Amino acid sequence: MPSLLPALAENPALPAELLQRLVDAAPEDEDLAWALAHRTDLSAAQARALAALHEDSPYLLAGLGVPVDDPLARPDLALALLDQGRGRPEWALPLARHPDRDTRVRLAGCPGLPDQAAELLAADEEPEVAAELAYFTGRADLLRALARHPAFEVRRGVAANEATPPDLLAALAADEEPEVRSLAAGNPATPGTAAARLLAEPDAPPRQQLAAHPHLPAEAYRRLAEDESPWVRAELAENPAVDEAVLRRLATDDDPDVRRRLTRNPRIPLDLLAELAVTVRVGATLLDRVAAATPAELTTLAASPEPRVRMLAAEHRDLPAAVRDRLAEDPDAAVAKSVAPHPGLTAARLTALHDRFGGRVAHAVARNPDAPTALLDRIATAEPPAAKALRAIAQHPHAGRTALTACLTAPHPTSSYAAANPALPADVMAALIHSA
Numbered sequence: 127m128p129s130l131l132p133a134l135a136e137n138p139a140l141p142a143e144l145l146q147r148l149v150d151a152a153p154e155d156e157d158l159a160w161a162l163a164h165r166t167d168l169s170a171a172q173a174r175a176l177a178a179l180h181e182d183s184p185y186l187l188a189g190l191g192v193p194v195d196d197p198l199a200r201p202d203l204a205l206a207l208l209d210q211g212r213g214r215p216e217w218a219l220p221l222a223r224h225p226d227r228d229t230r231v232r233l234a235g236c237p238g239l240p241d242q243a244a245e246l247l248a249a250d251e252e253p254e255v256a257a258e259l260a261y262f263t264g265r266a267d268l269l270r271a272l273a274r275h276p277a278f279e280v281r282r283g284v285a286a287n288e289a290t291p292p293d294l295l296a297a298l299a300a301d302e303e304p305e306v307r308s309l310a311a312g313n314p315a316t317p318g319t320a321a322a323r324l325l326a327e328p329d330a331p332p333r334q335q336l337a338a339h340p341h342l343p344a345e346a347y348r349r350l351a352e353d354e355s356p357w358v359r360a361e362l363a364e365n366p367a368v369d370e371a372v373l374r375r376l377a378t379d380d381d382p383d384v385r386r387r388l389t390r391n392p393r394i395p396l397d398l399l400a401e402l403a404v405t406v407r408v409g410a411t412l413l414d415r416v417a418a419a420t421p422a423e424l425t426t427l428a429a430s431p432e433p434r435v436r437m438l439a440a441e442h443r444d445l446p447a448a449v450r451d452r453l454a455e456d457p458d459a460a461v462a463k464s465v466a467p468h469p470g471l472t473a474a475r476l477t478a479l480h481d482r483f484g485g486r487v488a489h490a491v492a493r494n495p496d497a498p499t500a501l502l503d504r505i506a507t508a509e510p511p512a513a514k515a516l517r518a519i520a521q522h523p524h525a526g527r528t529a530l531t532a533c534l535t536a537p538h539p540t541s542s543y544a545a546a547n548p549a550l551p552a553d554v555m556a557a558l559i560h561s562a
Contacts, residue, residue, distance in 0.1 A: 130534070131562050133542035134555060135161035141552050146172070147559055153179060163189050188212070197221055201229050208236040218243035227252050234258035244268060253277035264289040278303040285309035296320035308332060314340050322346040337362035347372050356381040363388040370395060382406055389413055396423055403434045410464055412441040421446050433458040440464035451475065459483045466490035473498040480505070485512050492518035499526040506532040513540070520544040527551055534558075 134140065135148050135158055145165070149172045152159040159179050162168070163186045168176070173190045180186050184202035188210060197204035197217035201224060207213035208221075209232070221233045222243040233239070234247045235258050247259045248268050253275070260272045260283025273284045273294050278301075284290050285298045286309045295316040301307050311321045318341030325336060325346060336342065337350045337358050350362050351372050356379075362368060363376045364387050376388050377398055386406040389399055392414035399415055402408075416438050419427070427439035428449045433456075439445065440453045441464050453465040454475050462479055465471075466487050471479075471494060480491050480501065488505050491497055492515045502519050505512065506529035513536070519525050520533035520543035531554070533544035544550065545558060 128538050128542070129155065129157070129562060130541055130545040130558055131155060132157040132161040133545035134558055135165070136546045137548060137550065137555065139548035139550070139552075140555060142167075144552070144555055144559060149175060151559075151562070152176060156180075160186060198224070201226075205229065205232050205236065208233070211237055215240050219246070222246040227255065230255045231258045235262050237262070239263075241265075248272060253280055256280045257283045260284045261287055263287070266291050270294060273298060278306055281306045282309055285313060288313060288315045290315060292317050299324060308335060311335050312338065316341075318342040318346075325349065333358045334361040338365055340365070340367045342367070344369055351375050356384055360384045360387040364390050366391060366393045368393075374398060377402060389415075391415065392418060396427070399438070400427065400430065400432075400435045403438055404432055408434070408438070410437070410441060410460075412443070413438065416442055421449075425449055428453055433461050436461045437464045440468075443468055454479055459486045463487045463490045467493040467495075469495050471496060473501065477501055485515075488512045489514040489518055491515075492522065495523075497522065497524060499524050499529070502526065503528040505529075511536070513537075516540050517543065520547060522547075523549055525549050527554070530554070 131148060131151065148158060148162060152162055159176055163176050177187055177190050177192050184206040187203050188206040192203065194200050194204050194207065198220055201221060204213060204217045204221065208217060218233065218240050219242055221229060223246065224230055230247060230250060231254050234255050244259065244263060244265065247255055248271060250256050256272060256275060257279045260280050263269060269284050269287065269290045272280050275281055281298060281301060281303065282305055285295065285306050292315055295310050295313055298306055298310040299316060299320045307324065310316050311324050312335035318339060321336060321339050322342045333350065333353060333355065334357050338361050347362065347368050350358055353359055359376060359379060359381065360383050363384050373388065373391065373394055376384055379385055385402055388394060389402050389406065389408050390413060394415050396415065396419065424439045424442060424445055428436055430436050436453065436456065437460055439449065440461050445468060447470065450465060450468050450470060453461055454471055456462050462483055463486060466479055467490050476491055476494060476497055479487055489512060492502060492505055502522060502525050505515050506519050516533050516536045517540045519529050520540045525547060530544045530547060530550050534541050
């Protein structure tokens with residue numbers, strides 16, 4: 127079993143004296159040192175001790191707040207800080223002139239670069255540097271300049287960047303390089319008419335990228351709905367820009383994956399969604415259309431005679447109280463399992479739900495933020511143990527000594543979640559350190 131000390135080091139409730147004991151143990155355990163470095167309550171002495179252990183780990187040093195006096199003396203550390211938005215702007219220019227290409231590439235991907243440094247990187251003789259900047263810069267003037275770059279990998283970065291001006295993306299959709307055209311076609315900022323023109327080209331980019339585009343003309347979506355590739359039709363099925371007529375056409379598609387993907391479309395009519403829920407496997411997930419449903423629509427779904435439709439509503443986490451409580455008493459275990467994590471269910475309802483269905487709903491009940499300590503203890507000590515339920519209990523704020531002790535003896539990652547749980551008693555933390 128992996129050591130629990132790194133997980134314990136992440137526990138925000140770790141007492142100060144136990145924190146020091148872990149810092150003292152860090153030289154023997156690299157994972158422990160990394161976990162400790164992410165704490166915000168380290169003393170200056172503790173931070174210095176951890177920094178001394180990992181002088182070649184720039185992101186760890188950046189997290190510990192190790193100072194940088196000269197960015198050229200510590201370029202990796204300076205870049206780590208700039209990448210996190212915590213560096214000093216004046217570091218960028220000397221790093222943009224650094225002789226190492228990889229240093230300049232990493233700098234080009236950092237946010238908030240000063241203008242002079244960004245312009246220097248855009249003019250870099252190494253295409254990899256300019257290409258990295260092309261992917262990340264938000265400056266329209268630089269993107270226009272980079273779009274004329276002779277290296278296609280630079281133009282590729284411009285074509286993929288959603289900050290690129292639409293007229294520029296329209297031009298890149300006609301680029302001589304197929305990969306550039308493909309990325310421009312898939313960029314949601316590309317004008318729909320420009321992207322749609324690619325449908326008629328013999329060497330058109332992958333049509334599934336066009337099927338996901340949010341601004342194509344309606345006729346283009348109708349053509350894509352008849353595409354011979356189910357991959358294209360499945361991509362189209364999730365596109366919220368598609369009109370209702372195309373959605374209803376896709377609901378009759380022969381491919382079950384197309385129909386399943388259609389259930390994820392946030393604009394699918396509710397009646398169509400209810401029909402599909404009976405014929406395709408939706409699973410225990412909150413669909414976008416259900417998440418946006420009105421209280422009246424949720425009530426209608428919850429009243430369906432079909433359990434798979436009631437499950438759609440049961441996955442919602444802001445149900446009207448009466449609907450929530452009715453679903454918690456549903457005779458179908460799958461429906462009850464879906465609603466069990468809903469906040470607001472009383473301890474009595476959760477206990478009754480577990481009494482009816484036992485292990486079939488144990489994991490779902492354990493995920494409920496209002497689950498009481500006594501019920502979590504009961505689930506955690508059940509035989510045979512429910513592995514998924516233990517994993518949820520190990521992270522639950524109401525988990526008590528009994529439940530967390532059971533979780534500490536479970537396989538990873540459940541035991542690690544329990545060690546990191548702020549509800550873990552201090553004496554149990556101390557015992558974990560002593561036995562390590």
